[in-house]
Amino acid sequence: MMHLHKLTVRRGRRVVLDGVDLSLNAGEFAALLGPNGAGKTTLLRAALGLLPATGHSSVAALPLAGRARAAAFLPQTRDIAWPMPVADIVALGGVAQTPDPAQVEQALTALDLLPLRHRPATELSGGEQARVLIARALAQDTPLLLADEPIAGLDPAAQIAAMRVFARRAAAGRTVLASLHDPGLAARHCTRLILMKGGRIHADGPPMDVLTADNLAQVFGIRAHVTEGPHGPIFQALDLAPPRGD
Template sequence: MPDSALHIAALQFSHGETPVLRDFSLSLKAGALHAVVGANGSGKSTLLDLAAGYRCPASGEIRLNGTPVQTLGPREQALRLAYMPQDERSGFAYTVRETVMMGRHPHIPRFSAPDEEDRRAVENALAALDLTDLADRPATDLSGGERQRTALARTIAQDAPLMLLDEPTASMDPRHALSVMTLLAERCAAGGTVIAVLHDLNLAAAFADTVTVLHGGKAVVSGPVEDALAPEVIARAFGVEARVDADPFTGRPRIALRSPQ
């Protein structure tokens, strides 16, 4: 598994008596943008929690670049992966810049102050997420989309080779959502790896290298966009009729959905 950013084998996980992931196996290669899609409650966020080591499976194996995730210490894990959970909020009035600087903590020795490299990483992340003009504003005063961009900027500033992102474009307007997905694709082209839970199937179709579709605690399909987001797969996983055409701008799949009658 030397080229696998994330390798999962025979994973079992339940919330109480309710099974969430059942005999779940998945292997995603490094250097690509992987989208994870599925209906509400299909296990997408749980999958990222497990991959990040925030939850423990009942059984099975999770490896990050060949290393069992549960064997990693906190700092080593933070240097290997950056995790952006869904809709994370803080009750403290840190500024946007201070919040983004928190992503640099794994790189800053204990009892030391941020150095020039840390400050440069933060300013670059602020600029990349269109937050420079908001850098001194309390994060508690931001809109939903601005909070999401701040959380993503902190994750990017962490500068880990693997990013696990739970709905990174939630609450964003179309311009910022497209900008974020372009940024993530560029990071993967430069050698990084991104695993992103997405609700917008068209964003997954437009930017992902591979897509994993979750349904019933298992991966219905995990592979190229054209296979994973085929009409019959969408019908099975989401219970809606889909038409898939070529996007006139990019040539990649474009999905139109019709609600059930």
Template sequence: MGTMPRLQIDGLSLSRGRRPVVRGVTLSLMPGERVALVGPNGAGKTSLIQAICGLLKPDSGSVWLDGRDITTLGPRDRASALAYLPQDGTVAWNLPAIEVVALGAQFLRPDGARVRAMAALEEVEGGALADRGVAELSGGERARVLLARVLASDAGLILADEPVAGLDPDGQLLVLERLAARAHAGQTVVASLHDLSLAARFADRVIVMDQGEVRADGLPAQALDATVLLDVFGLAGSWLETPDGPLLTLKRRYSASDR
């Protein structure tokens, strides 16, 4: 790992209208880390990711990418420093899939970008989609194309907001395996996830947000301990040692009538 943080967030606070959605978040992420960002709906995960991308202006605090204040970066420098996979999965124009993916390699010559795009599509088992318009693809196929666009980038930081939402189990594991491979190669990967068991399997670090604040940050078994699971998610959980590593099992702690 390098000595300089890939991403440094200092005292970040952010409001939407008059409602605070991120409160005093301070985090430091290093190259090669594989981070799951988890929390209930409305915890502030998407707002934090969009602030890191520079899409939302914070009320206070700062975001640094590779030692550079994000507010000093122009669009080109920002695009070369981070790759963003948004939650909604929409594409404005019905471009062929390979052209959408090539946007992730925008700093290469067109022929090089196309080669990189095709390799990324093959990586997500989507080579057959290359010439099809993205508007004609199923939701799962489009998700693979948008993931490939991120994989075609060599940005140091990958931010993926709910990258497995709406995918079948095979598609979920494919997405997380490919993101994990990028972290193994030295990129920093942050993925917001709703499925806590999946987050625990994917990540080497879990950050738990609740009501805009970081409630826990550490190894999966530390960040998702019994107290956090109960206080933040209302769940009872236990960790089982398996040949493939620790496995998190969950059950509802309360029924609606108990609250």
């Protein structure tokens, strides 16, 4: 679905993405986790060809219209410039494609936006706008969906609902890669966690293999309690990790 090889981004002399190798397969819902400044957004943007980068990305290597057909992107900044009705925003394609009206309806339904569909999107609350933008990304109906902090600022119910929508999409054979800040939510809904630190991938695998005490201390600097519960992994942050002696 998407292959990255030695993907590297420099900003001035600083290396902000450091030779990342990553392969995502159909059916995977992968979470990109890591502290602020770990390079999550840079990875997503470079993979899409939105940033000048060295190395290889199978998506960025496509011609522009091909990229748009291969991958939908949900940027972190939720900035809707004009008071367009919700349904029109969700139906925004590009020159490459216009979404299928059935997909738009489905996305509106999935994100519980039907009652808001005629409202100008700029008049909605921040969380509602976030749902509109998730629906817009879903309506593109691309094999690959890259989402940068899609659930930040949503209420708990909307967060779970959005995670379920992404998981269903992956289960239907698509691929979703989302940067997230809640390891617990990621562990419960994602098939794969990718831990980033300092522009590199620190750990990558099934949730319970990645959320080890060592990894959490090294990447986030926290101590946490992770157990396998009846409904999936349970994550509870306890404290800051003691400073390490290296």
